[in-house]
Amino acid sequence: MWRILPGRLSARLQPNHPADDARAIAAAILDGLSFGVGDAVIGINPATDNLPTANTLLSMLDALIATHQIPTQSCVLTHVTNSIELIERGAPLDLVFQSVAGTQAANAGFGVTLPMLAEARDAALSLQRGSAGQNVMYFETGQGSALSADAHHGIDQQTLEARAYAVCRAYEPLLVNTVVGFIGPEYLYDGKEIIRAGLEDHFCGKLLGLPMGCDACYTNHAQADQNDMDVLMTLLAAARAHFLIAVPGADDIMLNYQSLSFHDIAYLRNSLGLKAAPEFETWLAGLGLIDDSGYLIDSALGAQRLLAGGI
Amino acid sequence: MSDFSPDPWAKLRAATPARIALGRAGVAVPTRASLDFQFAHARARDAVHSELDVAALSQHLPGHQLLHVRSAAPSRAVYLRRPDLGRRLAEGQAGALPHAPSDVLIVVADGLSARAVQAHASGVIDALVPQLKGLRLGPVVIAQQARVAIGDEIGAKIGARLCVLLVGERPGLTVADSLGAYLTFAPQPGTRDSARNCVSNIHAQGGLSHAQAAAKIAWLAQAALTLGLTGTGLKENAPQIAGPGQGAEIAPP
Numbered sequence: 001m002w003r004i005l006p007g008r009l010s011a012r013l014q015p016n017h018p019a020d021d022a023r024a025i026a027a028a029i030l031d032g033l034s035f036g037v038g039d040a041v042i043g044i045n046p047a048t049d050n051l052p053t054a055n056t057l058l059s060m061l062d063a064l065i066a067t068h069q070i071p072t073q074s075c076v077l078t079h080v081t082n083s084i085e086l087i088e089r090g091a092p093l094d095l096v097f098q099s100v101a102g103t104q105a106a107n108a109g110f111g112v113t114l115p116m117l118a119e120a121r122d123a124a125l126s127l128q129r130g131s132a133g134q135n136v137m138y139f140e141t142g143q144g145s146a147l148s149a150d151a152h153h154g155i156d157q158q159t160l161e162a163r164a165y166a167v168c169r170a171y172e173p174l175l176v177n178t179v180v181g182f183i184g185p186e187y188l189y190d191g192k193e194i195i196r197a198g199l200e201d202h203f204c205g206k207l208l209g210l211p212m213g214c215d216a217c218y219t220n221h222a223q224a225d226q227n228d229m230d231v232l233m234t235l236l237a238a239a240r241a242h243f244l245i246a247v248p249g250a251d252d253i254m255l256n257y258q259s260l261s262f263h264d265i266a267y268l269r270n271s272l273g274l275k276a277a278p279e280f281e282t283w284l285a286g287l288g289l290i291d292d293s294g295y296l297i298d299s300a301l302g303a304q305r306l307l308a309g310g311i
Numbered sequence: 312m313s314d315f316s317p318d319p320w321a322k323l324r325a326a327t328p329a330r331i332a333l334g335r336a337g338v339a340v341p342t343r344a345s346l347d348f349q350f351a352h353a354r355a356r357d358a359v360h361s362e363l364d365v366a367a368l369s370q371h372l373p374g375h376q377l378l379h380v381r382s383a384a385p386s387r388a389v390y391l392r393r394p395d396l397g398r399r400l401a402e403g404q405a406g407a408l409p410h411a412p413s414d415v416l417i418v419v420a421d422g423l424s425a426r427a428v429q430a431h432a433s434g435v436i437d438a439l440v441p442q443l444k445g446l447r448l449g450p451v452v453i454a455q456q457a458r459v460a461i462g463d464e465i466g467a468k469i470g471a472r473l474c475v476l477l478v479g480e481r482p483g484l485t486v487a488d489s490l491g492a493y494l495t496f497a498p499q500p501g502t503r504d505s506a507r508n509c510v511s512n513i514h515a516q517g518g519l520s521h522a523q524a525a526a527k528i529a530w531l532a533q534a535a536l537t538l539g540l541t542g543t544g545l546k547e548n549a550p551q552i553a554g555p556g557q558g559a560e561i562a563p564p
Binding site for chain 1: 320323328332333348352359391394482484485486503511512519
């Protein structure tokens, strides 16, 4: 179902802004691109579920990707029913996003049913926007989502997380990631538990054959800090996570939690000999942002060429 | 390349409070930016553990009948570990609430940032109430060590058609005083999160102003009372304004 490319580590560029300001988001995107981030997806969590706003953001991403001829895809992470409506309104939508969980009751808590996911996938496929493939779904999961919705039937959170991956697999996703520390200390108490859960999730996702990534992250009410993320991201990259999520300076100013920085992706690729996705790597080299080894070049010229393309 | 200032990122840096264009040392975050980050993290941790000053908040809400309740979580430490306790009233508290049927009940909950409630709750209420003309308003209930779902028990006891719960959102590094508003039609214990609408990121650092937030809440409240529902069945189709609105897939505080 999926073609696995060895020696690659991709990244989702997450340029969120608390007011969904298009210029601010574009600025964060250019910053991430200059670090070689964004080959998995450029994915915005909108601060609003307002449909006109989502439509505006999708159009902005589509124009930016076209202007800079970036070999990647975009996503606005809104509810699946919103994506269906956006497709009906003619929005340029590459990927349908949805959070999913491992019980029917927890999915009901997300306002999601399996037929709804199938309908959304069909709608996205009807747009025929895929150039390299027809994987049009993007799912996020995370241990504890069923428990937090009192929808866990007494079952432990790792087992239910593995069940969530089975939900994902049925829709041939392009991307699946656990948002491992996002849920807070009620479910994963400290850095140690977040690291363990991140590895558990990666293992279970890989066993099920998913294109598995991770948002290595923590909230400010958890007993964790950026040192824990340094450990987790290194372990995940060594375990060949398909992609990780990165935000400017590791600080998501809309969702109010910490993930990885754009710098971290460069560190992982350099230290473990991993590269960006092939088409993206070629694009980065064409701008003069990376050298033949995939290392970032110590010159402002590449960034200047990128910025000259405008936002 | 002559169009570029010495720092090509200067203009873009001004476009967002995000930590962009930090530069790099090798490929690592430079020391100054790393220290800034750690300082901000320490401040955000402090915000999580701050206490709501109910007396000060009450002074900013003159003209409202105020009620004060506590959740079943006896302390911040327990509150952080036991979300279930933060979602229900402490023993004996429900009995103290009157049955006062109303169209809209406003509940103020400390959530994960008492600082956010202190800074923005009264301003949002002041801007919101005039836009709810013609509707029966209940008392304003202030709830401590409280999570979003505590509004279900309070709303059911008071007999509200719609609960508007203002809550301190989890503090971030850049914004530690962000307020959220959750709207729940026919609040009852056990209500699913997908049956709520949310207006999030109400704060003064690039977020929604009190007036913008009140306009969105009022739009959703009128739509909820007309349609008889809240949640994923109620799509916000209000004209686009500059500012955020409903939070998406986040587990509420």
